[in-house]
Amino acid sequence: MSYVHTTLRALSLSVRNLFRTPTTVEYPEVRRVRAPRIRASFALVHDAEGDEACIGCLMCERICPSAVISIKQAVKRESPHTGKKRGYADDFTLDLQACIICELCVQVCPEDAIIMTREQEQPGYEREDLFLTMDKLYANEKNKSLSWGRGKMLMAMQDPARPLEGAAEAAPKVAPKAAAPTADAPPEKAP
Ligand code: SF4
Numbered sequence: 628m629s630y631v632h633t634t635l636r637a638l639s640l641s642v643r644n645l646f647r648t649p650t651t652v653e654y655p656e657v658r659r660v661r662a663p664r665i666r667a668s669f670a671l672v673h674d675a676e677g678d679e680a681c682i683g684c685l686m687c688e689r690i691c692p693s694a695v696i697s698i699k700q701a702v703k704r705e706s707p708h709t710g711k712k713r714g715y716a717d718d719f720t721l722d723l724q725a726c727i728i729c730e731l732c733v734q735v736c737p738e739d740a741i742i743m744t745r746e747q748e749q750p751g752y753e754r755e756d757l758f759l760t761m762d763k764l765y766a767n768e769k770n771k772s773l774s775w776g777r778g779k780m781l782m783a784m785q786d787p788a789r790p791l792e793g794a795a796e797a798a799p800k801v802a803p804k805a806a807a808p809t810a811d812a813p814p815e816k817a818p
Pocket residue numbers: 690691692693694695696721725726727728729730731732733
């Protein structure tokens with residue numbers, strides 16, 4: 628009797644589940660609206676002159692707690708855009724597999740050269756798919772929507788004595804609950 632009862636309960640649960648609204652979606656075909664402050668991947672960007680903004684200072688590599696950034700510093704050379712001698716990175720890689728999304732690399736960048744993106748990388752089947760090469764990082768500048776957070780702005784926001792013009796306006800307005808120190812944004816609601 629108990630066996631029959633249990634079987635019937637399981638069957639009824641299965642039938643009910645058939646008609647429930649799914650709590651998951653078929654990513655990447657279906658993409659949910661993400662929270663405004665989400666950070667998912669990274670981009671390297673160009674400066675106002677069209678030059679690579681990264682000067683190869685190694686600050687991001689040194690601060691990364693997961694040691695997933697690797698930079699090959701270039702010998703200083705003249706910028707083809709301004710003619711001024713400056714540093715460059717000959718190679719720049721970031722392994723997303725062990726990144727803890729702390730954003731420290733962005734916060735220490737003196738040139739606003741590395742920025743987090745609001746879109747994650749495509750799902751992949753190989754470990755290499757989550758290894759961001761310099762080419763992938765610069766491609767993300769064009770292909771992905773970038774977070775509002777920039778190094779200089781984030782530094783200024785943490786130092787009220789030296790406010791940076793525009794920082795308050797650029798930061799997205801969030802509800803008080805989402806503004807708690809460790810919360811980035813309210814969790815997304817299931818459809
Ligand atoms: S977000 Fe944190 S863990 Fe990820 S690369 Fe930047 S510093 Fe390293």
